[in-house]
Amino acid sequence: MSRPVQAVIICIGDELLSGNTLDTNSHYIANELRGIGIETKQIYTISDEAEIIEKTLKESLSLADIIISTGGLGPTKDDKTLEAYSRFFNRKLVFNDEVFAQLKIFLEKRGRAEILDLNRNQAMVLEGAEVLKNEHGTAPCQLIDDNDKLIFCLPGVPFEVKPLIKEKIIPLLKSRFGLHSILTAVVSVVGIPESALSHKIEDWETHLPKSLSLSYLPVGNRIKLRITAKGSTEIELQKQLKIEIQKLKSLLGTSIISEANDRIQDIVKDLLISRKMTISTAESCTGGAISKLLTSVSGSSAYFAGGVCTYSPEMKAKILGVAPSIIEKHTVVSAEVSQAMAKGCQQLFGTDISVSTTGVAGPNTDQYNNSIGLVYYSVRIGEKESTHKLFLPHLEREDFINFVSEKVLQTVVEEVLKS
Amino acid sequence: MSRPVQAVIICIGDELLSGNTLDTNSHYIANELRGIGIETKQIYTISDEAEIIEKTLKESLSLADIIISTGGLGPTKDDKTLEAYSRFFNRKLVFNDEVFAQLKIFLEKRGRAEILDLNRNQAMVLEGAEVLKNEHGTAPCQLIDDNDKLIFCLPGVPFEVKPLIKEKIIPLLKSRFGLHSILTAVVSVVGIPESALSHKIEDWETHLPKSLSLSYLPVGNRIKLRITAKGSTEIELQKQLKIEIQKLKSLLGTSIISEANDRIQDIVKDLLISRKMTISTAESCTGGAISKLLTSVSGSSAYFAGGVCTYSPEMKAKILGVAPSIIEKHTVVSAEVSQAMAKGCQQLFGTDISVSTTGVAGPNTDQYNNSIGLVYYSVRIGEKESTHKLFLPHLEREDFINFVSEKVLQTVVEEVLKS
Numbered sequence: 138m139s140r141p142v143q144a145v146i147i148c149i150g151d152e153l154l155s156g157n158t159l160d161t162n163s164h165y166i167a168n169e170l171r172g173i174g175i176e177t178k179q180i181y182t183i184s185d186e187a188e189i190i191e192k193t194l195k196e197s198l199s200l201a202d203i204i205i206s207t208g209g210l211g212p213t214k215d216d217k218t219l220e221a222y223s224r225f226f227n228r229k230l231v232f233n234d235e236v237f238a239q240l241k242i243f244l245e246k247r248g249r250a251e252i253l254d255l256n257r258n259q260a261m262v263l264e265g266a267e268v269l270k271n272e273h274g275t276a277p278c279q280l281i282d283d284n285d286k287l288i289f290c291l292p293g294v295p296f297e298v299k300p301l302i303k304e305k306i307i308p309l310l311k312s313r314f315g316l317h318s319i320l321t322a323v324v325s326v327v328g329i330p331e332s333a334l335s336h337k338i339e340d341w342e343t344h345l346p347k348s349l350s351l352s353y354l355p356v357g358n359r360i361k362l363r364i365t366a367k368g369s370t371e372i373e374l375q376k377q378l379k380i381e382i383q384k385l386k387s388l389l390g391t392s393i394i395s396e397a398n399d400r401i402q403d404i405v406k407d408l409l410i411s412r413k414m415t416i417s418t419a420e421s422c423t424g425g426a427i428s429k430l431l432t433s434v435s436g437s438s439a440y441f442a443g444g445v446c447t448y449s450p451e452m453k454a455k456i457l458g459v460a461p462s463i464i465e466k467h468t469v470v471s472a473e474v475s476q477a478m479a480k481g482c483q484q485l486f487g488t489d490i491s492v493s494t495t496g497v498a499g500p501n502t503d504q505y506n507n508s509i510g511l512v513y514y515s516v517r518i519g520e521k522e523s524t525h526k527l528f529l530p531h532l533e534r535e536d537f538i539n540f541v542s543e544k545v546l547q548t549v550v551e552e553v554l555k556s
Numbered sequence: 557m558s559r560p561v562q563a564v565i566i567c568i569g570d571e572l573l574s575g576n577t578l579d580t581n582s583h584y585i586a587n588e589l590r591g592i593g594i595e596t597k598q599i600y601t602i603s604d605e606a607e608i609i610e611k612t613l614k615e616s617l618s619l620a621d622i623i624i625s626t627g628g629l630g631p632t633k634d635d636k637t638l639e640a641y642s643r644f645f646n647r648k649l650v651f652n653d654e655v656f657a658q659l660k661i662f663l664e665k666r667g668r669a670e671i672l673d674l675n676r677n678q679a680m681v682l683e684g685a686e687v688l689k690n691e692h693g694t695a696p697c698q699l700i701d702d703n704d705k706l707i708f709c710l711p712g713v714p715f716e717v718k719p720l721i722k723e724k725i726i727p728l729l730k731s732r733f734g735l736h737s738i739l740t741a742v743v744s745v746v747g748i749p750e751s752a753l754s755h756k757i758e759d760w761e762t763h764l765p766k767s768l769s770l771s772y773l774p775v776g777n778r779i780k781l782r783i784t785a786k787g788s789t790e791i792e793l794q795k796q797l798k799i800e801i802q803k804l805k806s807l808l809g810t811s812i813i814s815e816a817n818d819r820i821q822d823i824v825k826d827l828l829i830s831r832k833m834t835i836s837t838a839e840s841c842t843g844g845a846i847s848k849l850l851t852s853v854s855g856s857s858a859y860f861a862g863g864v865c866t867y868s869p870e871m872k873a874k875i876l877g878v879a880p881s882i883i884e885k886h887t888v889v890s891a892e893v894s895q896a897m898a899k900g901c902q903q904l905f906g907t908d909i910s911v912s913t914t915g916v917a918g919p920n921t922d923q924y925n926n927s928i929g930l931v932y933y934s935v936r937i938g939e940k941e942s943t944h945k946l947f948l949p950h951l952e953r954e955d956f957i958n959f960v961s962e963k964v965l966q967t968v969v970e971e972v973l974k975s
Binding site for chain 1: 571575576577578579583584585586589595598600601603608630631632633634674675713714715749750755771772774782843844846847850851852854855856857861862863867868874917919920951952954957959
């Protein structure tokens with residue numbers, strides 16, 4: 138096939154347009170599609186109105202080979218997706234005994250023996266549609282094959298969408314279109330601004346083989362260079378990727394902190410496992426976010442011993458052994474307290490590495506009148522320790538917490554590489 | 557104005573379609589717009605191609621009064637937004653000295669005295685466009701007034717988008733369209749499935765005054781009923797809201813766990829502050845996520861003393877005083893260990909309430925061969941304690957962690973209300 142298979146994703150739901158619910162489905166679906174070489178051309182986020190759903194189906198069919206819609210299959214009146222599908226594809230909605238039987242089992246398992254009339258709606262299936270069973274909810278996925286275009290109609294709940302995509306739709310698409318997984322490599326660069334980096338690797342980029350393509354993805358202080366390989370045989374692509382990453386390394390040297398993984402928590406995992414090192418966390422202003430980031434990775438128990446979140450000065454003293462006199466002299470948001478927290482944490486957990494944070498996440502200042510957005514953090518490796526100061530008054534509370542957490546782990550990577 | 561002011565949001569960027577970057581801008585913008593009564597009709601997520609940007613601008617102008625686009629204003633070659641705007645609106649791009657001067661100051665402050673040619677592009681402004689200064693990045697926001705439609709062209713970095721929206725665009729729209737903030741109330745219901753709830757309040761819903769509208773938002777085990785009030789004077793709306801919530805309370809009784817706030821962590825905050833209670837956390841399988849959730853709320857230091865994440869059995873013993881014999885007898889994922897963790901945590905932090913979690917987040921099982929998705933959690937209030945078991949094998953690791961964390965806080969609310 139000369140051009141890649143293309144898809145459009147349609148997210149249906151008033152709650153997505155009101156700013157109440159953050160759509161994470163399209164991100165997940167697009168990523169899974171990319172993994173088998175399917176390109177997402179566009180994502181529509183639209184309201185639960187039958188007319189708009191029909192109009193969007195029409196536009197989408199003109200753009201892509203595959204359409205995946207999520208949402209609007211609930212049992213209540215405000216869900217209009219099937220009604221719109223029925224009218225647009227001119228297919229009747231037929232009561233499906235098998236779907237209803239599954240629905241009944243599903244509800245009974247959850248202690249809901251009486252099946253309400255409302256739920257009967259969820260057993261209506263478009264004439265001629267293939268039913269893909271939803272193991273985790275009441276509305277199944279329906280697949281329509283219309284003039285060689287595939288249209289998947291899914292529910293909207295993320296934990297129902299994910300297994301349907303991963304276990305049913307991706308394998309079906311792979312076999313239907315004869316697709317193979319495509320290769321990507323992510324090279325993480327720190328310490329060079331995007332424009333300077335672009336300048337530095339311009340010549341390399343221009344001379345990339347045609348089967349490789351490059352994109353820039355800035356995340357915090359790190360720029361991720363993603364190289365995507367597709368078009369020829371897998372072994373050939375792997376060779377090409379390797380050669381080009383070697384060239385990049387000679388251009389950028391130690392600015393590259395990882396040449397394989399994407400997320401900073403995965404980079405930390407690879408690094409700590411390969412060096413047989415352990416880590417622990419002592420958090421104040423990040424409130425457990427670093428610990429959460431580390432443990433979001435499967436297998437993190439191999440290197441993460443644990444963490445404490447000492448939100449009050451008293452607990453910094455009691456659990457981490459930070460001397461009250463240090464807090465009194467320097468205030469709780471200080472390099473000295475950060476250092477003492479890291480030291481106490483390392484002792485408590487007996488780890489090779491410990492990190493600590495203390496700062497003011499805002500929007501209110503602390504009892505010592507420290508500036509909002511001020512933070513100190515320390516990274517301790519063995520007997521060596523480095524303490525860093527950041528000032529991020531422009532970030533909202535949650536962005537501040539996430540930014541600092543990423544930054545701390547990035548510093549861990551840099552310091553471990555130096556050590 | 558008889559119909560609400562309407563907006564379309566356009567998110568521009570290949571990285572959004574490749575599934576690499578999760579778009580959070582549109583969610584933030586839609587929510588801010590809703591707060592002043594502007595309805596988001598549609599969200600387009602499109603690639604960095606000039607032609608597609610132009611096509612989407614055309615469609616959007618036919619749908620709405622206001623268009624807000626984000627992304628594609630970077631200094632590199634793959635950013636095409638301004639080129640597309642220039643062609644579509646037939647306006648030249650003119651080098652703007654003032655923008656360049658600000659850009660220079662911005663880069664110098666960050667220690668980048670040499671201004672690269674690439675960055676000069678970011679000082680190009682559409683002829684006749686109003687410039688809204690971006691305090692936190694290099695590309696300003698440009699505003700075009702075209703036949704009484706307002707088109708805002710923003711950069712894509714979330715921490716640049718947020719202040720532009722909040723501090724500049726929302727006030728501008730409020731004054732331009734004479735808008736007022738609208739009122740919403742969120743009533744949180746637990747213990748009733750969506751279809752049964754819908755059945756129970758059907759009559760009430762049908763008789764709602766025209767100025768009020770209702771939507772259902774299931775989150776975990778909780779269903780949020782959002783009542784939006786608009787159309788008449790604010791005092792009148794407040795009165796109507798109050799009356800309708802009273803009616804709901806008589807219909808649903810103790811199934812309502814909150815009638816004001818939206819997020820579970822905010823509900824916890826209100827409850828604990830009003831009852832002058834404090835809380836601490838002892839986490840294993842949630843890895844700090846509950847602590848992160850609690851501290852994501854400004855002012856949480858008033859009731860959150862701190863938390864520990866004891867990822868290894870040794871640390872459960874050392875820090876929380878869980879007897880190794882209990883772990884040996886019942887394995888680490890057990891009601892007994894959960895109880896001992898909560899008790900140890902309450903003693904360590906000296907709080908009124910403590911919570912604990914122990915389970916297997918997967919995708920790999922633990923050393924005791926406990927099932928993936930199994931979790932025990934305890935909520936201890938004073939001397940009373942309740943322990944709960946969940947089995948969630950269908951959730952992916954991060955969804956599992958987030959679900960359990962929400963659920964634990966929900967149980968805290970339920971138990972505190974009972975106590």
